[in-house]
Amino acid sequence: MTTVCVVGAGAREHALAVALARTASVVVAPGNPGITALSPSIRCTSQPVEDIDADLFVIGPEVPLVGGLADRLRGRGKLVLGPGADGAQVEGSKAWMKELLVSAGVPTAAHGTFDAEAPAVAFLRRLTGDGPYVVKTDGLAAGKGVLVTASIDEAIDDVRTKLSGSAFGVAGTRVVIEEGLVGDELSVMALCDGTGAAPLAAAQDFKRAGEGDTGPNTGGMGAFSPVPGAGDDLVDTVMDTAVLPTLAALRRRGIDYRGVLYAGIMLTADGPRVLEFNVRFGDPEAQVVLSRWQGDVAAQLAAAAGGSLGPAPSFSDQAAVCVVLAAEGYPAQPRTGDVITGWEAAATMEGVQIYAAAVDQDSWGLTTSGGRVLSVSALGDTLSDARDRAYAAAGVIDWPGRQLRRDIAARATVGVNRS
Ligand code: AMP
Ligand code: GLY
Numbered sequence: 001m002t003t004v005c006v007v008g009a010g011a012r013e014h015a016l017a018v019a020l021a022r023t024a025s026v027v028v029a030p031g032n033p034g035i036t037a038l039s040p041s042i043r044c045t046s047q048p049v050e051d052i053d054a055d056l057f058v059i060g061p062e063v064p065l066v067g068g069l070a071d072r073l074r075g076r077g078k079l080v081l082g083p084g085a086d087g088a089q090v091e092g093s094k095a096w097m098k099e100l101l102v103s104a105g106v107p108t109a110a111h112g113t114f115d116a117e118a119p120a121v122a123f124l125r126r127l128t129g130d131g132p133y134v135v136k137t138d139g140l141a142a143g144k145g146v147l148v149t150a151s152i153d154e155a156i157d158d159v160r161t162k163l164s165g166s167a168f169g170v171a172g173t174r175v176v177i178e179e180g181l182v183g184d185e186l187s188v189m190a191l192c193d194g195t196g197a198a199p200l201a202a203a204q205d206f207k208r209a210g211e212g213d214t215g216p217n218t219g220g221m222g223a224f225s226p227v228p229g230a231g232d233d234l235v236d237t238v239m240d241t242a243v244l245p246t247l248a249a250l251r252r253r254g255i256d257y258r259g260v261l262y263a264g265i266m267l268t269a270d271g272p273r274v275l276e277f278n279v280r281f282g283d284p285e286a287q288v289v290l291s292r293w294q295g296d297v298a299a300q301l302a303a304a305a306g307g308s309l310g311p312a313p314s315f316s317d318q319a320a321v322c323v324v325l326a327a328e329g330y331p332a333q334p335r336t337g338d339v340i341t342g343w344e345a346a347a348t349m350e351g352v353q354i355y356a357a358a359v360d361q362d363s364w365g366l367t368t369s370g371g372r373v374l375s376v377s378a379l380g381d382t383l384s385d386a387r388d389r390a391y392a393a394a395g396v397i398d399w400p401g402r403q404l405r406r407d408i409a410a411r412a413t414v415g416v417n418r419s
Contacts, residue, residue, distance in 0.1 A: 008060030011355035011375035012283035024298035034356025066092035104249035131180025139171030143219040222408030288320035328401025330371035338399040
């Protein structure tokens with residue numbers, strides 16, 4: 001049997017491990033104690049990744065990709081799904097990514113890149129249109145480096161804070177300011193083998209901490225798939241106008257991109273626009289997309305990693321909804337160390353799969369160890385069924401201060417767009 005090593009510690013990696021374990025033996029490095037508690041057949045190891053013997057490595061998070069882990073593993077002759085440090089710049093630097101998109105002719109928000117306050121503020125004042133002001137850290141900030149606001153004063157303050165290095169360190173000492181776009185959002189992930197790419201099922205995630213898309217940006221508070229109104233035609237358009245031109249532009253720069261390229265899209269009145277690219281599976285999008293992925297996921301990821309995609313992935317007609325349970329204080333200052341109750345009962349509910357993220361274990365049982373603690377995901381015949389199941393299971397799990405959004409997939413299930 002093939003052995004796959006999934007690199008990472010969160011719910012996305014747990015979801016990858018569950019999907020891969022259908023046809024492969026899986027080890028997660030380092031994983032977390034919640035993964036083995038919920039999925040006893042999956043092993044977690046604290047061994048250094050470079051010392052692990054596996055037929056395929058799937059790297060979950062962006063930080064090790066930007067740090068060149070895929071290059072180091074390939075240097076040892078390993079088969080890896082995930083770009084090298086060169087391709088990972090797509091996510092590691094928003095300024096680099098925007099320049100790549102412009103060179104590839106990919107539709108995206110107009111922008112400017114700044115490392116000094118005065119020209120940044122002047123650019124903000126010149127922005128026109130109905131959209132909000134958007135200020136992003138150039139570097140990685142775990143999904144929290146983006147401010148979208150209607151207030152120019154708040155945007156100017158944010159530029160100052162970011163450039164000072166006090167909020168995001170060096171990741172923020174260069175900022176990207178963008179034209180504010182308006183519309184529904186869509187996540188389209190594509191499996192890439194260096195030259196070709198195959199789309200995965202489209203998903204939608206919920207980035208704001210609060211219901212009704214209020215509050216600060218987070219890593220993602222929930223997701224669902226399929227997305228009503230985002231059928232094959234729309235996904236093909238995103239592939240043709242965004243993903244494939246970007247892959248070709250990378251190739252022209254000598255970059256052999258093998259991994260998942262994730263396009264965060266805004267569906268504007270003028271057509272789809274790329275908000276961002278990520279160089280990995282989305283979290284929590286992976287939790288819903290992988291549960292609908294049919295067939296041998298391990299073989300398909302290995303084929304892409306090996307440079308020849310093979311048949312396009314196919315997805316079940318069932319719907320999936322994922323609700324993230326987060327700790328009190330997330331995203332600013334999550335409270336940790338609380339005992340998680342009810343997860344055993346929730347895990348046995350029909351169609352439900354619980355994925356563990358910021359979970360630790362002590363003598364009392366599983367405990368919270370960070371912001372996004374668990375992903376409660378469910379399959380159902382319709383989005384409505386899947387949603388009911390996910391919320392029923394989420395309702396059984398508790399710890400002091402546990403927070404969740406109650407509106408994940410709510411509008412989609414009644415056929416109303418989110419904009
Ligand atoms: P990003 O990490 O760049 O995708 O940004 C996080 C979130 O901020 C996105 O999912 C959008 O909700 C919002 N956002 C980013 N860029 C823009 C933009 N140019 N206009 C409006 N909203 C944006
Ligand atoms: N859910 C958004 C991300 O993974 O960046």
